[in-house]
Amino acid sequence: MGPLKPNLIELIVGLISFCVVLAAMAKVLPRIEKTLAEREEATAGTLEQAEAVRLEAQRIRAEYQAELSAARHEASRIRQAAHEEGVTLLAVVRAEGQKAREEMVVAAIVQLEADRVIAEAELREDVLGLATELAGRVIGEPITDLDRARAVADDFFAGEEAATKS
Template sequence: MTWLLAAEEGAEPNPLVPHTVEIILGLVVFGILFFIVQKYVAPRFEKAFADRTAAIEGGMKQAEEAQAEAKAALEQYQQQLSEARHEASRIREEAREQGAAIIVELREQAQAESQRIVGQAHAQIEAERQQAMNQLRTEIGTLSTQLASRIVGESLEDEARQRRVVERFLAELEEQAPEGAGTR
């Protein structure tokens, strides 16, 4: 209060105490400035903050979506890789089975071919044996006829007679031969 009294007495004004007009004018200017800031500047700041927040949240959302897509792509890749491995395993197993089947088939073919060759060889041997037996019979017949002609002293040139003599001689030989010796 002493400062009010000092102002009334005409004493020199205190430099620390502002004038009333300055206070009123300062309040009016402050009110106008507050109104302008409130009306124009604050909404722009809030809009800028909202835009920035939306951009950040949008970026985070996009990052999450990209991460989810990457995770889905990785899972799909792993699934495809697993399917490819299973497919490769299945193909290898089929190839093994086919190889085994081919080997079995080739063995069967080889056995059939060897049996055919052995059968042909037996047939050929049997045919050659029969041919040799026939030749042998013919030669034995001729020799025995010549021998008998010399022994008997008469000619056995009659072919029918020769055949009968030879067949009788061979039949006697076969009877005398031990069993199984004549056949093979």
């Protein structure tokens, strides 16, 4: 009984067992192949679907990038326009401020000149009055000829102005 001379009963039992297993496998194998084919089909369909979803996502992303680029360009244009408008407004405001300042300076110069003339006239009158009073004290009697005193004072002030301007 060795490998070359098998036991007949064991050989028959082994063959019957082999046939049973082979018959069972013959029934199960088509189901396994069908299940594997369905899985392969499902996997292939899922891969195709995933590829379609990926392509759609890329298309949507490209559209989004284009819209984002357009929005950035529009924002840049708006910023540039606002900057230019701001520069223009600033120039206008500066010009108005410069004009107002010049008007204020001219008005102040006119007012100062008017105040100077008024102060000079008041000062001349005060100097004339004091000079007349002082001259009256020096000579011992009051000076009553105010027109003559005014003429002398005007000649004195004219001489002083001429000397100052020279």
